[in-house]
Amino acid sequence: MTSSSTPGLTRFNTADDDEARTALRAVCASGAWVEAVLARRPYPDLTALRTTSDAVMAALTPADLAEATAAHPPIGRPTPGDPVSAREQRGMADAPAGLKAETLALNLAYQEKFGHVFLVCATGLSAVRLRDAVRARIGNTPEREREIVREELGKINRIRLAGLVEAPGDTPDRTTTDGSPP
Known part of the structure; x- marks a missing residue:
């Protein structure tokens, strides 16, 4: 992205602190x-x-990570009425009932082990990939899992920040600083 500001970023930069704080809390x-x-x-x-x-x-x-994680719904159960949550978890929407049930069971086992919901940047992931991600990570140590959660939260934040500074008609840069997808 160029160094120029978009209308949405200008709006964020000039918002009063309470308004900007509320917008950032949604991220x-x-x-x-x-x-x-x-x-x-x-x-x-x-x-x-x-x-x-x-x-x-x-x-x-x-x-701080626990506070951030607590606001995320379990995979396969987006927050009712929240279009961002539904969009981020779109991969689970049309999954077969058996896959949804298996993912839910894995989510519950994960939550029991780690004390928080399984967190992954679900944007663009299929139901199978989401299930496989839980399977792959459930054997991690709490320390390793905390660092993965930190990475996944960072990815989610990057996507949400692009949406935050997007204004009608803006075309946000949806790449990371190294040129890879967010």
């Missing part, structure tokens, strides 16, 4: 993340906003 529920990202406004572009988000995410404590 990530960690109060520490929200306050740190808010404190660094204004942002010249989406890349700078994402870079700050990544740096703040890397510094979150386990308690």
Whole structure:
């Protein structure tokens, strides 16, 4: 993305603190993340906003991560009435009943082991890939899983930040700072 600001980013940069704080809470529920990202406004572009988000995410404590994770619904059960949640979990929407049941059982086992919902950046993933992700990660140590959750939250934040600064008619840059998809 160029260094120019989009109308949506300008709107975010010039919003009063309470309005910007509310918008950031919709991206990530960690109060520490929200306050740190808010404190660094204004942002010249989406890349700078994402870079700050990544740096703040890397510094979150386990308690901050738990706060952020607690706001995410289980895979296969998006938050009712929340179009962002439904869009992010679209891969599970038309899954066969057996696959949904298996994923739910794995989610429950994961939650029992780790004390929080299974968190993955579900955007663009099929139901099979979502189920397989739970299967692959359920054997992790709590420490390893916490770092994976941190990475997945970072991916989710990047996508949501692009949506946050998008204004009608904007075409947000949906690549990361290294040119790969968010």
